[in-house]
Amino acid sequence: MTHPAHPELRVIGITGIPLVRAGDDLAALILEAAAAQATPLADGDALVVTQRVVSKAEGRVVPLDNFEPSPFARDFAQRMEKDPRLVEAVLRESTRVVRQVGGVLITQTRHGYICANAGVDASNVGGQDLVSLLPLNPDASCRRIRDAARARLGVDLGVVMTDTFGRPWREGHTNVAIGVAGLRPLRSYIGMPDMDGRELRVTTICVADELAAAAELVMGKVDAVPAAIVRGYRFERGEGSSAELVRARELDLFL
Amino acid sequence: MTHPAHPELRVIGITGIPLVRAGDDLAALILEAAAAQATPLADGDALVVTQRVVSKAEGRVVPLDNFEPSPFARDFAQRMEKDPRLVEAVLRESTRVVRQVGGVLITQTRHGYICANAGVDASNVGGQDLVSLLPLNPDASCRRIRDAARARLGVDLGVVMTDTFGRPWREGHTNVAIGVAGLRPLRSYIGMPDMDGRELRVTTICVADELAAAAELVMGKVDAVPAAIVRGYRFERGEGSSAELVRARELDLFL
Numbered sequence: 001m002t003h004p005a006h007p008e009l010r011v012i013g014i015t016g017i018p019l020v021r022a023g024d025d026l027a028a029l030i031l032e033a034a035a036a037q038a039t040p041l042a043d044g045d046a047l048v049v050t051q052r053v054v055s056k057a058e059g060r061v062v063p064l065d066n067f068e069p070s071p072f073a074r075d076f077a078q079r080m081e082k083d084p085r086l087v088e089a090v091l092r093e094s095t096r097v098v099r100q101v102g103g104v105l106i107t108q109t110r111h112g113y114i115c116a117n118a119g120v121d122a123s124n125v126g127g128q129d130l131v132s133l134l135p136l137n138p139d140a141s142c143r144r145i146r147d148a149a150r151a152r153l154g155v156d157l158g159v160v161m162t163d164t165f166g167r168p169w170r171e172g173h174t175n176v177a178i179g180v181a182g183l184r185p186l187r188s189y190i191g192m193p194d195m196d197g198r199e200l201r202v203t204t205i206c207v208a209d210e211l212a213a214a215a216e217l218v219m220g221k222v223d224a225v226p227a228a229i230v231r232g233y234r235f236e237r238g239e240g241s242s243a244e245l246v247r248a249r250e251l252d253l254f255l
Numbered sequence: 256m257t258h259p260a261h262p263e264l265r266v267i268g269i270t271g272i273p274l275v276r277a278g279d280d281l282a283a284l285i286l287e288a289a290a291a292q293a294t295p296l297a298d299g300d301a302l303v304v305t306q307r308v309v310s311k312a313e314g315r316v317v318p319l320d321n322f323e324p325s326p327f328a329r330d331f332a333q334r335m336e337k338d339p340r341l342v343e344a345v346l347r348e349s350t351r352v353v354r355q356v357g358g359v360l361i362t363q364t365r366h367g368y369i370c371a372n373a374g375v376d377a378s379n380v381g382g383q384d385l386v387s388l389l390p391l392n393p394d395a396s397c398r399r400i401r402d403a404a405r406a407r408l409g410v411d412l413g414v415v416m417t418d419t420f421g422r423p424w425r426e427g428h429t430n431v432a433i434g435v436a437g438l439r440p441l442r443s444y445i446g447m448p449d450m451d452g453r454e455l456r457v458t459t460i461c462v463a464d465e466l467a468a469a470a471e472l473v474m475g476k477v478d479a480v481p482a483a484i485v486r487g488y489r490f491e492r493g494e495g496s497s498a499e500l501v502r503a504r505e506l507d508l509f510l
Contacts, residue, residue: 013262168509172461206427213468254423
């Protein structure tokens with residue numbers, strides 16, 4: 001088969017990753033699972049991995065009892081019939097509350113992301129009284145996976161960590177990037193002429209979020225596919241930082 | 256090659272579509288281009304098509320002189336050094352102004368979408384004094400393409416029309432869906448247990464937006480690839496409506 005003249009990419013779910021526990025070598029588990037399904041990672045692949053599995057490996061799944069509720073958390077929880085320890089966990093993961101309406105708590109995380117419950121998740125973490133918190137430094141987590149792939153396989157990957165966020169104005173959640181390594185998360189078209197020779201109106205695409213979204217289509221929501229390969233997309237290589245994804249408050253019209 | 260046990264999809268850009276003009280049979284042009292590159296559309300494919308090329312085919316690229324500026328448009332344009340006819344076009348495409356800060360105009364379109372300039376675009380439309388407006392009824396445009404594929408090829412497609420929108424809080428634009436046919440744009444996980452047997456926290460995924468995002472990775476921003484096939488994603492078939500994508504104002508915390 002000759003190389004196609006049209007652009008084409010594949011999104012390949014990685015299955016067969018065992019249940020991940022704190023301290024596990026996640027990179028090794030992912031690389032081995034990919035190899036076992038005869039789709040070993042190759043140079044230039046983008047590897048997308050869910051926050052959930054990284055949090056498990058990094059010990060960010062913790063007992064709810066770690067969170068002694070403050071009076072504010074206790075009062076809110078009681079009025080809204082929530083677990084006060086869970087409310088406390090959300091507040092401790094947050095730098096500020098962006099919206100608090102009914103039982104909904106939209107906050108800004110320490111990384112700068114705005115999402116429901118600061119990404120704290122009480123479901124699917126291996127026990128009734130545990131919560132999953134976002135990784136402390138998602139970029140560092142991505143770099144560890146990238147470094148492992150380089151060391152073990154000699155391949156240079158882009159790595160994207162995803163979580164599933166809601167957004168204003170539109171129904172449904174989508175996967176977005178919360179950590180990156182080895183790729184530029186934004187692609188700039190500034191100064192590039194369109195087919196009419198004029199400058200383009202839309203000048204910056206968040207390819208990290210688009211890679212995250214594409215991967216969700218094979219990963220689904222039940223944790224059997226915690227990682228995926230996007231193969232054939234020529235991302236711009238570079239250090240990259242998820243800080244680039246967060247709009248500065250003074251530039252944001254909706255904060 | 257056996258069917259892989261892991262989930263996998265392909266995103267295939269369609270090239271070779273000639274420059275589209277008002278009145279062209281866009282569906283025919285897309286189907287012929289796909290066939291010419293040996294990737295004819297198949298049953299169950301999701302076909303993603305950019306708003307831009309649909310607007311061209313549907314005569315929604317119109318002279319700027321069609322828009323006689325109101326006093327408000329004229330005043331705003333003068334202060335912000337914009338073309339008053341373009342400002343007028345944006346306002347006529349809008350039901351309300353959501354943010355007006357400096358020269359930025361974020362409005363809600365007649366379809367319900369909130370985006371910059373109501374999707375009005377003065378770039379890349381075949382002439383200096385033309386603007387591209389969003390299709391009047393993107394779902395109907397998608398249905399026409401779906402119907403043509405059924406009639407010509409006997410295949411049942413999902414069709415998604417995309418545009419490239421910014422969003423609050425995050426840098427960069429991403430592709431989102433503005434029209435659908437033949438697929439349910441939202442996938443519900445309500446009541447579905449996760450691997451621990453608990454109900455999932457995130458319950459509705461906007462797969463139409465994720466398909467749009469995945470397609471952008473092969474389409475890029477320079478119009479050479481105005482359509483793409485997503486093959487291997489088992490979307491839920493159904494009539495579907497882009498109205499499902501728009502959050503009702505009374506449910507939106509950010510309006």
